Amino acid sequence: DISGKVPSECEFVAVKPGDEKEILGIKFEVIPAYNINKQFHPRNNNWVGYVIHLGDTKVYHPGDTDLIPEMENIKPDIALLPIGGTYTMNAEEAAQAAKRMNAKKVIPMHYGKIVGSDKDLEIFKSSLPPDVEVLTLPSGR
Template sequence: MYKVYNMNSVKIEGINIQWFGNSGFLLEGNGKKIYIDPYQIGAEPAFDDRADILLITHEHFDHCSPEDIRKVRRSDTTTLIPESCSLEFRGDARRVAEGDVLADGLEIKGVRIDVVPAYNLDKPYHPRELGVGYIVELGGLRIYHAGDCDFFPEMEDIRADIALLPIGGTYTMDEEEAARAAAAISPKVVIPMHYGSEGIDGDPEKFKAFVNSKNPDINVIILDV
């Protein structure tokens, strides 16, 4: 059902998910390319491989990277960016905040996108007003990108087929807390993110073991870069 390519991408029910490291992803399906928090993506993609839609979760440098944003945007790219982010964009750029479209969602270029909360409970790094998470409906799948966050109460209400969850600790959930979040969401697949860079030491295998102990029906897919 799930085919991993080159260790950094996986195809799930016709949707290709590529991980760039940290919290950066490319979702491809139904003729659309959706980049989320691109950071250190390497070479500039060919024009046809650039973003139809670009989603930014918050303004921290490893999520809202001007260099990487420049690489993936086209003149017709639609960008969603939190109100708190100071970076200015030309073209179709829309400021969003959790709650603005939480009830009804947005439809952009045939893709439904829900803007959801993303915040820390007991850490100072990500107050509620700083950033957001996104749920992208693509090819019949609901794909949840949590942004930088802890396991906050509203996460109990999130329903997704695929969850992209931070596990690095320090600034976000650690492996055990992220596994509790995964169990609450109960997706078909969970992919760990936001680990492996300087100061972020999360262990994806440890996360997988925690998830398996809580709900063995959840498939944990560990990607590499």
């Protein structure tokens, strides 16, 4: 629990794809987040996702992105992956991302509210290798 370490008045730190930072003892890498075949998140906007290093555990939060080449070398223990399509990768693409990254655990996100549905969750689960653990958040999270 790091909540006690976060000062009440925080400074913002500007980041860009490719940066590596450490804040309050937490190391993280800044990964690009963009669409390949959609107009919603252009690569030249320099929007980002993060690989957070928590001890020996790597957690990847990609933000709003498609399946992009930069994911290949991440190799996270846990990957949060958007599956809703429309603004991000769809369920099949997210499963492909998990496979390419060799993620051990995945948390599907960005479905069931604004875009995507529970059907996307089922497609995602059925498209993954059996050794990948799927962790789901309660509805509305």
